[in-house]
Amino acid sequence: MTILDKIIATKYEEIKNYVPLTFDGHDFPEKSTLLQRLLNGNGVISEIKRASPSKGDIRTEVDIVAQAKKYEEAGAAAISVLTDETYFKGSIHDLYEVTQVVSIPVLCKDFMVSEIQIDRAKQAGATIILLIVAALENQQLKSLNNYALSIGLEVLVEVHDEEELHRALELDAKLIGVNNRNLKTFEVSVERTAQLAKQFPFDEGRVLISESGMNTKEDAQFAYAKGASGILVGEALMRSEDPGKWIREATTEEALK
Numbered sequence: 001m002t003i004l005d006k007i008i009a010t011k012y013e014e015i016k017n018y019v020p021l022t023f024d025g026h027d028f029p030e031k032s033t034l035l036q037r038l039l040n041g042n043g044v045i046s047e048i049k050r051a052s053p054s055k056g057d058i059r060t061e062v063d064i065v066a067q068a069k070k071y072e073e074a075g076a077a078a079i080s081v082l083t084d085e086t087y088f089k090g091s092i093h094d095l096y097e098v099t100q101v102v103s104i105p106v107l108c109k110d111f112m113v114s115e116i117q118i119d120r121a122k123q124a125g126a127t128i129i130l131l132i133v134a135a136l137e138n139q140q141l142k143s144l145n146n147y148a149l150s151i152g153l154e155v156l157v158e159v160h161d162e163e164e165l166h167r168a169l170e171l172d173a174k175l176i177g178v179n180n181r182n183l184k185t186f187e188v189s190v191e192r193t194a195q196l197a198k199q200f201p202f203d204e205g206r207v208l209i210s211e212s213g214m215n216t217k218e219d220a221q222f223a224y225a226k227g228a229s230g231i232l233v234g235e236a237l238m239r240s241e242d243p244g245k246w247i248r249e250a251t252t253e254e255a256l257k
């Protein structure tokens with residue numbers, strides 16, 4: 001059983017015990033989409049990540065409101081909030097706290113298997129959800145994608161290999177994330193982005209986002225050089241003494257306009 005299998009199995013159990021959220025569900029101000037922002041120029045999707053299966057605790061006691069504000073001030077393209085509790089020590093409350101203080105797009109980073117999770121992400125103020133192709137049957141992938149789009153959310157579709165990329169393209173996904181982390185071995189290689197970029201149809205209105213293992217500005221430049229419009233960065237920003245500087249150095253001028 002892979003870590004992804006374990007996470008998904010736990011997720012089905014968690015969903016059974018969800019209690020309704022008390023968030024007011026008010027209308028959030030109109031935000032520019034992540035797609036528009038990445039079509040303008042290269043940008044950093046900056047993640048709130050307290051812990052992870054591969055690294056254990058990263059910064060469990062972080063002030064997420066302060067961290068999110070730093071990300072936004074530095075010109076992040078979007079903020080990603082890991083909401084999984086069991087494996088990442090996040091929560092839907094983390095997501096809600098962040099969406100209340102920023103006006104850039106916010107990704108609910110979780111392992112979506114049900115419309116209930118998508119509704120909760122929206123109720124907490126997310127504007128984007130993640131769908132991991134490796135975790136979903138084709139029919140389920142299509143139906144969750146359609147559902148999220150129908151309620152006005154953007155969808156980041158995550159792939160690991162060529163076969164998954166084809167499945168994402170069958171959905172006509174506009175935001176496609178290549179995860180550089182092998183979820184069986186946890187090995188990370190930005191080469192995975194370079195390989196899949198060769199098959200990627202960079203036609204109008206579609207962007208490639210390179211996810212995971214971005215430790216330095218050079219990693220970011222490498223991903224951009226291979227065709228990525230965005231990078232998704234968690235651990236490096238959470239551990240950085242100056243995440244704003246990190247983001248500014250990995251963001252093009254155009255993206256900040």
Ligand SMILES: O=C(O)c1ccccc1NCC(=O)[C@H](O)[C@H](O)COP(=O)(O)O
Nearest residue numbers: 052053054055211212213214233234235
């Ligand atoms: O980060 C993990 O250990 C992990 C393990 C299993 C499934 C997903 C995992 N991470 C989720 C992510 O997608 C990353 O948080 C994200 O891409 C940022 O990665 P990084 O910059 O390497 O922290």
